[in-house]
Each structure stands twice: as structure tokens, then as C-alpha cells.
Amino acid sequence: MPTMKHVTGDLFGGLTAAIVALPLALAFGVQSGMGAIAGLYGAIALGFFAALFGGTATQISGPTGPMTVVSATIIAGEIALHGGSIDAAFGSIIATFVLAGVFLILMGVFRIGEFIRYMPYPVVSGFMSGIGLIIIIMQIFPFFGMNSTGGINDIFLNLGLILSGFNVQAMILSASTLAIIYLFPKLTKKVPSTLVALILVSVISTLMGLKVPIIGDIPKGLPDVHIDTILGLDWQYLMAIIVPAITLAALGAIDSLLTSVVADNMTKTHHNPNKELIGQGIGNMASGFIGGLPGAGATMRTVVNINAGGKTNLSGMFHALVLLVILLGAGAYAKLIPLPVLAGILISVGIGIVDYKGLKHIMHVPKGDAAVMIVVVTLTVFVDLLQAVGVGLVMAALLFMKQMSDVVQSKALSKSLKDYHEEHLKDTSQLPDEIRNKTYIYHFDGPIFFGFVDYLKKMIKVHTGVEFVIFEMENVPMLDQSGIYAIEEAVLSLEKQGIDIWFVGLKAQPKDMLRKIRLIPELVEEDQCFETLDDAINALATQKI
Numbered sequence: 045m046p047t048m049k050h051v052t053g054d055l056f057g058g059l060t061a062a063i064v065a066l067p068l069a070l071a072f073g074v075q076s077g078m079g080a081i082a083g084l085y086g087a088i089a090l091g092f093f094a095a096l097f098g099g100t101a102t103q104i105s106g107p108t109g110p111m112t113v114v115s116a117t118i119i120a121g122e123i124a125l126h127g128g129s130i131d132a133a134f135g136s137i138i139a140t141f142v143l144a145g146v147f148l149i150l151m152g153v154f155r156i157g158e159f160i161r162y163m164p165y166p167v168v169s170g171f172m173s174g175i176g177l178i179i180i181i182m183q184i185f186p187f188f189g190m191n192s193t194g195g196i197n198d199i200f201l202n203l204g205l206i207l208s209g210f211n212v213q214a215m216i217l218s219a220s221t222l223a224i225i226y227l228f229p230k231l232t233k234k235v236p237s238t239l240v241a242l243i244l245v246s247v248i249s250t251l252m253g254l255k256v257p258i259i260g261d262i263p264k265g266l267p268d269v270h271i272d273t274i275l276g277l278d279w280q281y282l283m284a285i286i287v288p289a290i291t292l293a294a295l296g297a298i299d300s301l302l303t304s305v306v307a308d309n310m311t312k313t314h315h316n317p318n319k320e321l322i323g324q325g326i327g328n329m330a331s332g333f334i335g336g337l338p339g340a341g342a343t344m345r346t347v348v349n350i351n352a353g354g355k356t357n358l359s360g361m362f363h364a365l366v367l368l369v370i371l372l373g374a375g376a377y378a379k380l381i382p383l384p385v386l387a388g389i390l391i392s393v394g395i396g397i398v399d400y401k402g403l404k405h406i407m408h409v410p411k412g413d414a415a416v417m418i419v420v421v422t423l424t425v426f427v428d429l430l431q432a433v434g435v436g437l438v439m440a441a442l443l444f445m446k447q448m449s450d451v452v453q454s455k456a457l458s459k460s461l462k463d464y465h466e467e468h469l470k471d472t473s474q475l476p477d478e479i480r481n482k483t484y485i486y487h488f489d490g491p492i493f494f495g496f497v498d499y500l501k502k503m504i505k506v507h508t509g510v511e512f513v514i515f516e517m518e519n520v521p522m523l524d525q526s527g528i529y530a531i532e533e534a535v536l537s538l539e540k541q542g543i544d545i546w547f548v549g550l551k552a553q554p555k556d557m558l559r560k561i562r563l564i565p566e567l568v569e570e571d572q573c574f575e576t577l578d579d580a581i582n583a584l585a586t587q588k589i
Contacts (some may be wrong), residue, residue, distance in 0.1 A: 050355045050356055050358070051358065051359070052353070053353030053354060053355050053359070053524075054353070054355060054356055054358040054359035054362055055103070055208055055358075055359075055362055056352045056353045056354075057348075057349040057350065057352040057353045057354025057355075057359040057362070057363075058066075058104075058349065058354065058358070058359040058360065058361070058362025058363035058365075058366060059352075059363070059366055060236070060348050060349065060352035060366075061104045061345045061348050061349040061354070061359065061360075061363040062347075062362075062363045062366035062367050062370070063236055063239050063366075063518050064236045064238060064239065064344065064345050064348050065087050065091070065104070065106055065330070065342070065345050065367060066084075066087075066239065066242075066362065066367065066370060067238050067239060067241075067242040067386070067389050068081040068083075068087075068106075068107070068238070068342075068345075068389065068393065069082070069084045069086065069087040069106060069107055070083055070084060070242075070259065070321070070378065070381065070386060071084075071091075071386040071387075071389045072107040072108075072109070072112040072150065072337060072390075073086075073107070073337060073392045073394075074259065074383060074386050074388075075112055075116060075179075075182065075183075075390060076107075076112050076115045076116045076119055076337055077116055077119045077120060077121060077123070077130070078115075078130075078137070078335075078337060078375070079259075079262075080259045080378065080381075081262050081267075081335075081384075082335060082336055082337050083107050083112075083336075083337050083504050084336075084367060084370075084371055085267050085331060085334050085335055085336030086106060086107045086331045086336030086337035086338065086339050087107060087336075087364070087367050088336070088364050088367045089327060089330040089331040089333075089334055089336050089364075090105045090106055090107075090324075090327035090328060090330065090331045090336065090338070090339045091104065091105050091106050091325070091327070091360055091361075091363050091364035091367065092330075092360070092364035092365070093323065093326045093327040093330045094323045094324050094326070094327030094328075094341070094360065095323070095357045095358075095359070095360025095363075095364070095367070096323070096324045096326075096357065096360075096361060097319075097322060097323035097327070098319060098320045098321075098322075098323025098324060098327075098357065098360075099304075099315050099316030099317065099318065099319030099320035099321075099323060100300075100303075100304040100307050100308075100315040100316075100320050100341065101307075101311070101313065101315075101355065101356050102307050102310075102311055102346060102349055102350050102354045102355065102356070102357075102358050102359060102360075103300070103303060103304060103307055103315075103320070103341045103346050103357075103360060104342055104345035104346045104348075104349045104354075104360050104363055105300070105324065105327055105339055105340060105341050105342060105360065106339045106342050106345065106499065107336075107337040107338070107339040108299055108339050108340050108341075109175055109179050109291065109297050109373075109390075109394065110171075110172075110175045110178070110230070110295055110340070110397075110429070111176050111296060111299060111337070111338050111339050112179075112339075113175055113179060113182075113336065113429070114288075114291055114292055114295055114336055114429055114490075115141075115292070115338055116182075116246050117195075118137065118140055118288045118291075118292070119133070119137055120194075120195075121288070122136045122137050122284075122538050123139070124490050125284065127318055132152055132202070133563030134270075134273065134335075135270075135273045135276070135277045135550055136271065136277060136284070136285055137275060138270055138274060138332045138333070138335055139274045139285055139332070139460065140285040140288050140289050140292070140332075141289075141328060141331065141332030141336075141337070141338045142274060142328070142329050142332035142333060143286070143289035143368075144251040144286060144288075144289040144290075144292035144296065144328055144332075144338055145293075145325045145326065145327070145328030145329030145330075145331075145332060145338070146289075146325065146329065147290055147292075147293035147325070148293045148296055148297060148321050148322070148324050148325030149287035149298055149321070149322050149325030149326065149329075150319045150322070150325075151293065151318075151325075152317075152318040152319065152321030152322035152323075152324075152325060153318075153322065155318050156297070156318075156321070157297065157301060157317030157318040157320060157321045158317055158318065160297060160298060160301040160302075160317060163298065163437075164416070164436070164437070164440040164444075165402070165413075166398050166402070166409075166413045166414075166416040166417040166420070166436070166440060167398040167416060167417075167420055167433060167436035167437055167440055168298075168302065168379045168399075169401075169402035169403075169417050169420075169422055169497025170399075170402075170416065170417040170418070170419070170420025170424065170432070170436060171298075171421075171422040171424055171432060171433055171436070172397055172398070172399050173206070173397075173398045173399045173403060173417075173421050173424075174404065174420060174421045174422075174423075174424025174425045174429075174432060175397055175424060175429070176393075176394040176395065176396070176398035176399075177394065177421070177424075177425050178196065178394070178399065178424070178425055179390055179391070179393055179394030179397065180391050180395065181196055181199055181200075181385040182199070182390075182424070183294060183391050183394070184197075184199060184203070184206075184391045185199065185206070186218075186383055186384060186386070186387035187214075187215065187218040187384060187387045187388070187391065188206050188209075188211060188215050188218075188384075189210060189214025189215065189218075189256055189257060189383075190205070190206065190210060190211065193205070196425060196426060197426070208409035211255070211256060211384075213254045213255060213256050214256045214257070214382070214383075214384040217245055217249055217254070217256060217382055217385055217388070218384040218385070218387050218388040218391075219388070220241075220245050220388075221241045221242075221245050221385045221387075221389060222241075222388045222391060222392060223389025224237060224240055224241035224245065225237045225238055225241050225388070225389070225392045226528050228240050228241070233435050236348070238389055238392070241385065241388065241389065242381065242385060242389065245382070245385050245388075246381045246382060246385055249385070250380050254382070256382045256383070256384055257382065257383040257384070258379065258380055258381060258382050258383060259378060259379050259380070259381045259382075259383065259386075260379055260464065261379055262378050262379050264372075264376075265372065266372075267334040267335060267336070268288045268334065268335070269333055269334055270333055270334065270335055271333060274332075274333070279411035281544070283469060290430075291429065291430040292328075292338050294430060294433070295338040295340070295429060296324055296328065296338065296339070297321055297324070297340075298433075299340035299341060299455050300320060300321070300324050300340040300341035301315075301317055301320060301321075301341075302341075302343070303340070303341035303342065303343045303346050304317065304320055304341060306343055306346065306347065307341075307346050307350065310347065310350050311350060311355075315453060320341070324340060324341070326430070327339075335404070337552075338517075344396070345363075347544070351556070362588040376529075376578060382563045393570060399472050402417060403417075406418075412446075412447070413443070413445040415439070416439045416440050416443065419432075419436065419439060420432050420433070420435070420436040421434060423435055423436075425480070440497065444531070463484050463583075472584055474581050474582065475584055475585055476582060476585065479512075479584055479585065479587060481509060482509055482510055482512060483510070483511070483512045483513075483514070484510045484512070484513050484514070484585060485513075485514045485516055485526060485577070486513060486514065486515055486516065487514065487516045487519075488519055488520050489519055492520065492523065492526070492527035492531065493532050508545060511542070511543060512543070512544050512546065512587075513538055513542065513543050513544070513545050513546070514546045514547075514548055514577070514580050515545065515546070515547050515548065516533075516548045516549055516577055517547060517549050517550055517551070517554060518548070518549030518551075520550075520551065520554055521551055521553065521554075522551070522553045523553065523554045523557050523558075524556060528558065528561060528563075531558065531563065532561065532563050532567070535563065535567050535568060536567065539567065544572070545567070545568050546568070546572045546573070546574065546580055546583075547564075547568060547572065547574070548573075548574045548575075548577050548579070548580045549572045549574075549575065549576065549577070550573060555573070573588065
């Protein structure tokens with residue numbers, strides 16, 4: 045139950061977060077192609093409902109850089125699909141946003157939020173750096189007062205147009221905005237420099253009558269609810285919105301839960317990841333229904349909220365209500381904001397998103413991790429965000445498996461070469477010499493990968509004349525599919541060489557799995573499975589060589 049002290053802190057935290065959120069919401073709305081008002085709608089609806097139903101007490105939610113980049117791509121695609129008309133595409137666009145919210149809720153219900161913590165750092169780092177670069181690149185033309193030429197590739201192909209078409213006044217406004225954002229905190233950090241830049245540069249531009257593009261008319265009053273528009277949608281486009289909605293939901297989950305971790309570290313609390321996803325889903329649905337942008341937990345706004353005294357979810361709700369008041373009273377002034385000012389703000393956002401720590405250490409981290417980061421950055425910028433994360437996860441998983449396999453093999457190889465004779469004499473002391481010299485005991489001390497098969501073949505070659513191989517598996521509590529097939533491949537390979545395979549110490553799950561694929565008893569008979577190594581040694585002692 046929030047105390048009065050908490051309410052006061054939440055009020056100041058929410059107010060401060062709203063001041064920071066205002067220029068960003070307007071800028072993200074413009075960048076998306078839906079207009080500044082869509083960003084503000086999204087900040088209000090998502091900010092309120094994600095705070096009300098979410099699982100991170102101090103989280104401030106709204107349109108974010110990564111979500112806006114994906115939203116802009118989706119919006120452009122839907123407009124192209126509907127003959128170039130945003131009015132014709134509007135129903136499909138907001139249906140995509142609402143469906144993304146539904147997917148987020150389902151992710152929370154099925155407890156997928158708990159798995160986000162396993163996201164490898166090189167994937168997160170490459171993804172965030174790629175998003176930051178996209179935001180910066182997309183603002184190159186607006187920085188010079190020109191209309192953006194389309195996607196990333198188009199921007200690079202048309203950079204030459206800047207030389208003949210740039211607007212000097214717009215360029216000065218953009219540069220001034222960036223200068224204020226980075227220099228004003230040297231004077232004081234009590235007032236957000238982004239807000240100072242937005243107001244000061246916009247006022248100067250308006251008073252001087254500069255010829256630069258501005259936001260333009262913003263709808264007044266409360267937003268319309270578009271449930272009828274979504275229900276009346278031609279559902280032949282359903283498949284066209286499912287994949288984009290999944291992309292938004294996946295990104296929203298990652299973006300939000302990473303911010304939740306930051307909030308936990310600052311407040312020494314622990315968020316509920318699945319509840320957070322449900323809250324984000326409800327917030328995104330609400331935002332979509334009123335024509336707002338989708339979003340997620342916003343790191344910078346959350347940090348500002350905590351530093352200003354925010355303690356509970358009331359701070360996020362206060363933040364949304366402050367933005368609602370601004371919406372109802374400041375629309376006539378917001379329309380005068382120059383687009384180059386928003387371009388400057390967005391460039392600062394992009395610069396802040398890039399993971400400089402990861403990039404700085406790229407030459408010093410393991411080559412595999414560096415490769416994953418570079419691939420994810422490249423795919424994020426030039427191909428697709430979801431594909432970038434998918435490819436990065438696959439690469440990271442394969443790299444992890446290779447590293448674990450190498451560690452296990454290296455440990456076993458070192459042990460076998462240095463201590464093999466000592467261990468062998470100890471394990472097989474009860475055996476006659478002629479059997480001892482033809483026996484190899486493999487102790488499993490870690491995960492079983494496909495890679496262990498090649499290692500085992502090499503070890504058998506080192507110890508020539510082997511006729512019996514004992515797999516000692518007391519330290520293997522379970523086998524996954526990869527491990528099962530690795531064992532099967534090893535058994536088949538060794539039996540082709542005329543080598544008998546015996547199992548020792550099989551736990552219940554591994555034995556059950558090996559029986560289900562019929563490896564036991566078709567390849568290794570039941571009487572070749574023993575509880576202890578002593579049992580296997582005693583059985584070997586009776587073998588006729």
C-alpha cells in the first residue's frame with residue numbers, strides 16, 4: 045500500500061518522466077509516419093495501463109526507439125500494400141498494434157518472460173547498437189530539413205541529394221538542438237535538457253519566422269476509439285499482420301524486460317517478468333485502439349522516474365495523466381515545433397542507444413562473441429530486426445555448445461593423457477593384465493554433445509588394442525536429444541570397430557531415454573548395464589579373451 049511519502053515521490057517522479065517523455069513521444073510519432081499525435085497517444089495509453097497492470101513498480105512505458113523503428117517499417121509496408129494511402133492502411137496498422145498487445149499478453153500467460161534473462165549479451169548489444177544506428181541514419185535527411193528518401197539502403201544511395209537540397213536554417217536548428225541536449229546538463233541537471241532544447245529552439249524558430257518544416261496541425265481533445273475500424277477490417281489481410289505483430293511483441297518483451305532489470309538494479313527490488321508482459325500487452329492494446337504507437341518499458345524515462353522519487357506503479361500512471369493534460373491544452377503550440385528539432389532529439393536518442401561498451405571491447409572479447417555482435421548489428425540495420433535476433437541467438441547457441449564441448453573434451457583429454465595410467469590401474473586393478481590393457485573407461489563429467497564422438501574416436505586411437513569401452517555415467521543426471529544421438533553415434537561407431545560398449549551408473553532419465561530409442565537393448569544389452577564401476581570390473585574379470 046503506497047504511503048503519503050510514496051505518493052509524493054511518485055507524483056514528482058511521474059511529472060519529471062512526463063517532461064522527458066513529451067518531446068520523445070512527439071519525435072517518435074513523426075518518425076513512425078503516423079504523426080506526432082500518435083506518439084503522444086501511445087505514451088498516454090501505454091504509460092497508464094502498463095503501469096496499472098505491469099510487474100515492475102517504477103517502470104515508465106511508452107513509444108521507444110526500437111519499437112518506433114519496427115513500427116515505421118510496418119506502417120510503410122501497410123501503406124504500400126494499400127495503394128499508398130495511410131487512410132486506407134489505418135485499420136491494418138492499428139490492428140497490427142493491437143494484435144502485438146495480444147501476443148504480449150499470451151507471452152506473459154505462458155510465462156515466457158522468465159526466459160528473456162537467457163538472452164546472450166552479444167545479441168542484445170548488437171541489436172541495440174543496430175537500433176541506435178537506424179535511428180541516426182533515418183534522421184540524416186530531416187537533420188538538413190529534407191524529407192527522408194525511404195529505407196536505410198535508399199538513404200545511403202541518395203546521400204548526394206543533400207549537397208543540392210539542404211536547408212541551412214534547418215541544419216542550424218538541428219545542430220543547436222543537439223548542442224543544447226549535450227551542453228545544458230553541464231549547467232544543471234534539474235531540468236531535462238531535451239525539453240529545454242525542444243522549447244527554446246522551437247520558440248526561437250517561431251519568433252524569427254524561419255522557413256523550416258514543422259509538425260503541423262495536431263488533433264484536439266480526447267482521441268477516438270477505433271474498435272469498429274478494427275472489427276470492420278478485411279481479414280484477408282490477417283496473415284499480413286500476424287508476422288509484424290509477432291515482431292513487435294518479441295521486441296517489446298525484450299525492450300521492456302531489459303528496462304525492468306535496470307529498474308531492479310537501481311531500486312534493489314525484483315520485478316515479475318510475466319506480469320510485466322501482461323501489463324505491456326494491455327497497454328499496447330489500449331494504445332492501438334486509440335490510434336497510438338506501440339511501445340515498451342523506456343529505460344531513460346524509468347531512470348528519471350526513480351531518480352526523481354518514483355517508488356510505485358502510481359508514478360507511471362501520474363506520468364500518463366500529465367501527458368493527457370498536456371494533450372488537452374498544448375496542441376496549438378506543439379504544432380509549431382520544427383521537424384529539424386525533433387531530428388536532433390532523435391539523433392541524441394540513437395546515440396544513447398548504441399552500446400559503446402560492447403563496441404569498445406570488440407577486439408578484446410572472444411572472436412565468436414565479436415562475430416555474433418557484428419552479424420546482429422549488420423542484419424538489424426540492413427535486413428530485419430527479428431531475423432537479426434533469430435540469427436544471433438542461433439549463432440550464440442551454437443557457439444556456446446562448441447565452447448562447452450571444447451571445455452569438456454579438453455578437460456577429459458588432459459586428464460586421459462596425464463593421468464590415464466594412474467586412473468586405469470586404480471579402476472582396473474582387479475582385472476588380469478590381458479583384459480586391463482584392452483579396456484578403456486570413459487568418465488562423463490559434463491554435458492554430452494555431438495562433438496564428444498570425434499573426441500572419443502581420437503582417444504580410442506591413442507589407446508590402441510581396446511576391445512571394451514565402459515561409459516561411466518554417474519554424473520549425467522539427464523540426456524537431451526542431442527546427447528541421446530551423440531551416445532548412439534558413438535556406440536555405433538565403436539561397435540563397427542568390434543568394441544563392446546558397457547554402461548555404468550545410468551540414472552533413471554538417461555536409461556529411460558536410451559530404452560525409448562531402443563539403443564538398450566538392441567545395441568547395448570541389459571546385462572551390459574551396471575549400477576557401479578566395481579560391478580562392471582567384476583563382470584569384465586570373467587571375460588574370456
